[in-house]
Amino acid sequence: MQNGSLTACRPWKLYFQNTDNDSKSCLAVGQSHLACLCWSLGNATAADMALVEQGDSAPPENCHRLVILGSAKVGKTAIVSRFLANKFDENYTPTIEDFHRKIYRIRGAPYRLDILDTSGNHPFPAMRRLSFITGDLFILVYSIDSRESFEEAIRLREQILECKGHCAGLKSQKTLDIPMVIVGNKADKESERVVEASEVTKQIEGQHGCAFVESSAKKSVNVDEVFLRLFEIAKLPSEMSPSMHRRVQPTYIGSTSGNNQRKGMSIRRKMSDACGTVAPNVRRPSIRTDLLVAQTRTGRTKTSPDGARESKCLIQ
């Protein structure tokens, strides 16, 4: 296995080198930071674990990374929390970066959805840039009572397209089709609204792969719609949305005794055989892994004049 280290952490630039040099301190910072990102669900059932194991074997084409971005306090974490656990917390805890994984079995096939919940304060700009490169699907959140947050969401969209275009070697962003949903959250604060829905619709008119939804994570309004629209644009199974699959129960996997569990479920869910669970104790893939993904996507691996392979990955 090659030795690797992160070398520079100045804004918008991260370097990965195949050397054991003095850059270890930077890597150590990354690791201690990531140690805080481990997320635990606690009471995982045997059935959950069976599904999680199946999810680990999901083929690459069924594995996707969703990145959620936006200004601080707009409700990114609240939206993720509604999606994963149908919970809402009135208290605000700033996010550094959280990583979640949801595993599904849909029509017999395993799927994996990784969710990266980012910080609105973006303390590490290079990490944000890395999330643009490694993300497959994006949710850009603003709050309907904050014009600055809306402007930031639009800026983020442009930065993602620019970054993805650069990776793909495209001169124009127009041909890019990156699945994205712009979300106007806190729709329950109608009396404080400063961004009109019509304005956003106009802004994204004619833009491929981009949808707009207003939601309220607090009142649980339209959060499901956000994910449904995103999965639809990305051509992923609609069953990945919480309203379209069952959360697995201990007796469900490998048995036919699921009927009792179906009581009280919506007809849509009853009709579906899809099931899903949040994987417990998932650690965020290392920055090194992300950098290798970025390296592949940006095609930045070079061969030096003496023929040696340079693994320098420039995130800029």
Ligand SMILES: Nc1nc2c(ncn2[C@@H]2O[C@H](COP(=O)(O)OP(=O)(O)OP(=O)(O)O)[C@@H](O)[C@H]2O)c(=O)[nH]1
């Ligand atoms: N009224 C209302 N409040 C909300 C809604 N969604 C989130 N909040 C509240 O807004 C505050 C910020 O929510 P978070 O989800 O933590 O915001 P965030 O975007 O993740 O913030 P950072 O992690 O700092 O980037 C919290 O106090 C939430 O309870 C909503 O739909 N309506």
Ligand SMILES: [Mg+2]
């Ligand atoms: Mg947050």
